[in-house]
Amino acid sequence: MNVTFLLIGGNLGNREENLQTAKSLIEQYCGKLIKSSSVYETAAWGKTDQPAFLNQALEIETELTAEGLMREIFAIEKVMGRERKEKYGPRIIDIDILLFNAEQHDSSFLKIPHPEMHNRLFALIPLAEIAPNVDHPVFKKSIAQLLKETPDNLEVKKYREVQD
Numbered sequence: 359m360n361v362t363f364l365l366i367g368g369n370l371g372n373r374e375e376n377l378q379t380a381k382s383l384i385e386q387y388c389g390k391l392i393k394s395s396s397v398y399e400t401a402a403w404g405k406t407d408q409p410a411f412l413n414q415a416l417e418i419e420t421e422l423t424a425e426g427l428m429r430e431i432f433a434i435e436k437v438m439g440r441e442r443k444e445k446y447g448p449r450i451i452d453i454d455i456l457l458f459n460a461e462q463h464d465s466s467f468l469k470i471p472h473p474e475m476h477n478r479l480f481a482l483i484p485l486a487e488i489a490p491n492v493d494h495p496v497f498k499k500s501i502a503q504l505l506k507e508t509p510d511n512l513e514v515k516k517y518r519e520v521q522d
Contacts, residue, residue: 359419359420359421360389360419360420360421360422360423360424360427360458360459361392361417361418361419361458361459362389362417362418362420362424362427362455362456362457362458362459363415363416363417363418363455363456363457363458363485363488363489363492364384364415364416364418364431364453364454364455364456365413365414365415365416365452365453365454365456365472365475365480365481365484365485366380366381366384366413366414366416366451366452366453366454367411367412367413367414367451367452367480368380368411368412368449368450368451368452369402369408369409369410369411369412369448369449370409370448370449370450371450373411373412374397374412374518376438376450376451377397377412377414377451379438379451380434380438380451380453381394381414381416383434383437383438384416384418384431384434384453387430387433387434388418388420388422388427388430388431388434389418389419389420389421389422389427390418390419390420391416391417391418392417392418392419393416393417393488393489394414394415394416394417394488394520395414395415395416395484395485395487395488395520396414396484396487396516396517396518396519396520397412397413397414397516397517397518398412398413398414398480398483398484398514398515398516398517399411399412399413399514399515399516399517400413400479400480400512400513400514400515401512401513402446402448403446403478403480403512404445404446405444405445405446405447408447408448409448411480412517413480413481413484414484415456415481415484415485415487415488415489416488417488417489424455424458424461424463424468424470425463425467425468427455427458428455428467428468431453431455434451434453435451435452435453438450438451439451440452454472454481455468455470455472456471456472456475456481456485457470457471457472457489457492457494457495458470458471460493460495461495462495462496471494471495471496475494475504476494476497476504476507476508477508477509477510478508478510478512479505479508479510479511479512479514480512480514482501482504482505482508482510483505483514485501486501486502486505489501490502490505
């Protein structure tokens with residue numbers, strides 16, 4: 359069984375409902391939900407003239423390979439209405455693989471660990487809530503340590519406690 363950490367988020371439509379739908383579809387098509395972080399709200403990163411995002415980290419157990427998981431994630435995003443129009447643009451849902459076991463992948467299709475997670479508080483804060491002692495396979499530091507060291511200073515606010 360593979361252990362993966364995902365970050366789900368979005369800033370269009372009913373943001374909370376979209377996170378719930380994504381979680382349900384992930385459980386249906388990808389694997390068993392082990393843990394969910396609280397939901398956090400963050401101003402848009404990279405392209406700031408858009409609504410704030412809600413984000414949540416998930417721990418999943420899956421029988422899928424990393425590539426198989428990525429294919430399922432793309433299918434879920436498509437079913438939910440995700441359109442990839444502009445980098446950092448607004449979206450109904452975004453599902454990122456942050457970590458997959460201790461594996462490293464670097465192709466045009468798949469980059470694991472997520473290449474920017476150590477620079478993004480909106481990823482590190484929810485991930486540190488559910489996996490503070492998990493090590494980053496490239497930096498060989500815990501998620502809690504990366505959180506302390508990140509240069510990002512974008513405000514991330516707790517929006518809702520965990521309700522699984």
